[in-house]
Amino acid sequence: MKILLDNGHGENTPGKRSSVWPDGSQLIEWQYTREIAMMVEHMLRKEGVDVERIVRENLDIPLRERCRRVNEICKEVGTQNCLLISIHCNACNGNARGWEVHTYLGQNKSDEYATVFWYTAKELLGSITKMRGGWSDGDPDWDSNFAILRDTKCPALLTENLFMDNEEDCRFLLSSEGKLAIATLHAAAVLKILKL
Numbered sequence: 001m002k003i004l005l006d007n008g009h010g011e012n013t014p015g016k017r018s019s020v021w022p023d024g025s026q027l028i029e030w031q032y033t034r035e036i037a038m039m040v041e042h043m044l045r046k047e048g049v050d051v052e053r054i055v056r057e058n059l060d061i062p063l064r065e066r067c068r069r070v071n072e073i074c075k076e077v078g079t080q081n082c083l084l085i086s087i088h089c090n091a092c093n094g095n096a097r098g099w100e101v102h103t104y105l106g107q108n109k110s111d112e113y114a115t116v117f118w119y120t121a122k123e124l125l126g127s128i129t130k131m132r133g134g135w136s137d138g139d140p141d142w143d144s145n146f147a148i149l150r151d152t153k154c155p156a157l158l159t160e161n162l163f164m165d166n167e168e169d170c171r172f173l174l175s176s177e178g179k180l181a182i183a184t185l186h187a188a189a190v191l192k193i194l195k196l
């Protein structure tokens with residue numbers, strides 16, 4: 001199976017960043033998701049996994065182009081032989097905290113893979129922040145009509161890794177322990193999926 005990593009947003013994306021905290025630190029989503037994606041890529045390469053980042057540029061590559069790149073690879077290696085993981089950080093009102101995974105509407109392989117991500121994230125983050133499940137259809141992922149999930153042909157999921165506008169979540173994200181936990185959950189979940 002080929003693992004495709006999508007790091008959300010780009011240096012030209014307005015917003016998508018935390019406040020500057022009293023110690024001067026700030027999370028900028030496009031930088032952060034690239035850093036995490038590179039860590040995940042490195043961890044998986046070490047395990048011999050075929051992995052590719054679909055956005056290597058720092059610019060915000062439009063969703064249509066991101067989807068086109070994924071679907072090109074699907075054509076080469078087969079739709080069911082790919083898994084797309086899009087890495088993001090959430091933001092809301094400053095109070096919300098936690099981790100979420102999203103798939104497109106309906107039930108398919110993506111839901112099965114997202115469930116593996118959920119339980120892996122729970123092991124690593126369950127004592128640190130909230131696990132925010134979308135249990136209405138019986139599994140923990142949220143069904144979301146996001147273009148990157150809808151317009152890509154292979155199984156696809158999108159992780160919202162804590163809330164960058166919540167100070168506690170954000171401080172954890174920015175810590176070396178936090179970065180390691182977020183990257184590790186993605187790599188560990190992929191390794192479990194490859195054994196299914």
Ligand SMILES: [Zn+2]
Nearest residue numbers: 008029088089
């Ligand atoms: Zn995002």
